[in-house]
Amino acid sequence: MNGLQRGVVEFATAVSKGALRSVVDTLIEQGEIDAFVLERRVTHHHSKELLLRLLREAAAHHISALRLAGMLEGASYVVEHYQELSPELVWTGPAPAGTATRQTEQVMLEVIRGARERLFLTSFVAYRVDRIVTALNQAADHGVDVKILLESPEGKGGNLSVDSVSLMREVLPRARFFAWQKRSEEFTGGSVHAKVAVADDRLAFITSANLTGYAMERNMEAGVLLRGDEHPRKLADYLESMVSTGVVEEL
Template identity: 50%
Template sequence: MLLGASEARLRVERELSVELVWTGPTTRFVPTRRTEQVLLDLIASATTDLFLVSFVAYDVQSVVAALNEAGSRGVRLRVLIEASKEHGGTLDKDLVPKMRSSIPSAEVFTWRKRVEPFVDGKVHAKVAVVDGARAFITSANLTGHALEKNMEAGVLINGGPVPKTLSDHLQALIDVRIIDRA
């Protein structure tokens, strides 16, 4: 029984890992990786599909370059951001045209039709899902300040059911037209 339990634990450790991600002041006592580094690693590792969700996205040239490189490798890029007030969202400025021009191969989505109880809701999630196998859940928006200056926390999940479940959920939001192409 002990050998079986030991093997089961080793298998779980091989198939699933969760890592703390931190941007902001660090200490020598707890090792962490920065948000931007994790995001760039995820983008570089994508082989078929990458779905990013952020309230806003701007001033992140390193991420834009990495996303364009992934698109040139044939990775399907999808980005969900908050819509402008003009298009049913809450932002004063429409970020969709800038996103389209910065990352031409990306499919850009917004949440325009908000029914009760979500009428005053926002796209406030900040996640990245790669190939249904890796997920990054973070407090950081896709902005220069969030990736370089703010105190932001997140978790990187490699393997296990969460990345696939999150990927399936985002696809379902598209399928039932809760989020639409911008």
Template identity: 35%
Template sequence: MSRKRFEAAAATAAASLGLTRTKALATLLSQGRSPAYILGRLQTPAALEAVSELLASMTEDGVPSAETAAYLRGYAAAWTRRREDTEARAVWSGPSTPGTPGRSTAQVLTEVVGAAQHRLVAVTYSARSYAPLTAALSEAVARGVTVDIVVETLKGAGGLLSGSEPGDAFSRIPGLRLWHWPTGQRPTPGSRLHAKLAVADDRILFLSSANLTAAGAERNIEAGVLLNGGPMPGRMADHIRELQRRGVLARWPGA
């Protein structure tokens, strides 16, 4: 029997939830919980649509809850095995020397976006329209990737950023979801959203000093590390999802 809708929905839900919450969903399903109870317990805004589609596909394709739970645990086990091996590479932009790592910030940034098949999350302090990145993000959304960008606001920067809102750099990408750190959620005045990173499918993590700008990608001296596999990409993505769930990170005003 063909179960294409279910199989596709399970893959999307697992990718949206990440390892920890995929296991939690499997547990709720194995307990025979109702769809309303499951959606209420997960409270993961970035994944509610994907989980709702999975629950609907179970009914349409006649897949029992226990079987779905086992299916999801299979995904989790595969991720765990894959995470045991980590490949780390240095990334550098700026003046080179004979020992300079061969991969530039601009190259790696677009490659990470291009590698995402299910979910991409990126965090940046400053952002300005940068054509190669805009094209890569647009293509990711078009192929069905859930793209979340967390960016600082002019208000949050407290006068340290000028010009248009950093979030405006992504305004021409339909379907991209924009997030920020509300000032009311910050522990003290003057706290900044200063992280710069990108995670693709909980398996590739790019940590960098570079903002999502042309200057950060091509002109400045910037350094970073690219991790492929291992536990860190998933843990970082899980952390961001939890901040979203708790409301520490909120959707961009008007989004």
């Protein structure tokens, strides 16, 4: 990456979308690179420094105003795309002073409310999550296919002392529930220990938290929220394939 390319990327990454749009529009409208006018389109001192550095590189490479505008606009779309794909840390529990992360329940609600066609949740256990239940029922009301995979109780081949499926079915009448009951010999004694929520092929939340009130609000829990196409789609396809191949069965 040469100095010009680096300058384009650094400036497109540092400034706001509005400031970048203003610089691009000014380059197109004026048809020339006027450092004095362009500098007035950004406000932050660091952004001004990056802009002036970029303009020096553009002059050294004999880049026209229209070509520079195109480079900046193209870079802005790439930067925005990869920022959307960046994982977001999710944390519930005590946090160091000065840190700012969203909590488990906030992100779980975002995923549920973001579903348009299908939603798949997995958890070891589930109970006492009133706000989650409300959001799931609202999703079902809007036509979302809500699937929930939970660990089975001990009386039905699982490792759970409570029957989460029965508890949740009472409050989620339109959800579809699944269980991992036919376990091959190599998985004897194993449990549904994955905690994920996937909305369509766009949002995937992978977390240590079960669907319980304590996990949503009081436990120390960590997770990541993934946006975009690749990883949410792969996880959604994996979960759906367990249903279609009979690894997990609808109850």
